Amino acid sequence: MPQTYTPIATTTLASSASSYTFSSIPSAYTDLIVVFNGTATSANNVYLQFNSDTGSNYSMTYLYASGSSVSSGKTSNTTNIYAMGLPTSNATLTMTVINYSNTTTYKTCLQRGAESAVTATVGLWRSTSAINAVKLLTDTSFASGCTFTLYGIKAA
């Protein structure tokens, strides 16, 4: 029977932290979904890294709207993927990584950020390694009470 959105891991921060990592991700699923909900201790941004790779192996293209303006841009050869801004009011990030455990292709991820602005980003990690860890990090800190949840989607 096909299964969808199987919870793999979840946590609620008991104290502020500059990052959170989902590690030892099983390879048994087809796609991954990450859901973040929470605030920053002071307004900053959320970034992503995979498998502890801190090299310049990431790139990103974004759509961003705030107030009455909409913009788009991109970054290349960066050490992480920008996901969204993180205000001190409540924000939500959903991230999808399709075919995360394959060892043939580079890994593409899609993010939707809902905070004081709207963001949609696509990120690329130039590695054919299967993803076994996802790290969310900030310039400052995720506030206490932030929740991080990882789901697996299995095609069959």
Add this chain to the structure above:
Amino acid sequence: MAFTYSPLGSVTVGSGGSTTITFNNIPQNYTDLVLKLSSRDTYAATGLTVWANFNGNTTSTHTYSRMFGSGSGTGASSDATQTRLFVGDHPGSTATASTFGNIEMYIPNYTSGNFKSVSNDAVQELNNTTAYANLSATLWSNPTAINRISLTCQTAFAEFSTATLYGIRVEL
């Protein structure tokens, strides 16, 4: 067993339309909510807005920021003093026949004591020169757990509009 995307309720609008689609008595034992809407308005226009209220609250504690594409351009808007949540646009009665918009609302941690952040994706395609795709970020500045969701539009949801509410539970 982990339960995810459990259907909590479904509404299909009958003949004559319905001014409101409401989910009452939402169970409090899930983690997140997802509301999926396929809808059309009875008002005579091609594109109209869908709104949401939680728990019957209509105070000026609703904020939105959105970006949209219309097929001929892009834009953005925001407002921090709304009495309801912007969700997206759907077609009205003079839009291409038999076309309905699709909207998804993702509501994480709906029972928490934090303000409620909602992510909405809304699209309509009319085989026409103008149709809207909206991505929006909305915030209900209220720490109360959500137990009711009410959807409204310009006049009424047309017959055959459907809405389904799902609960996502994190159970390891």
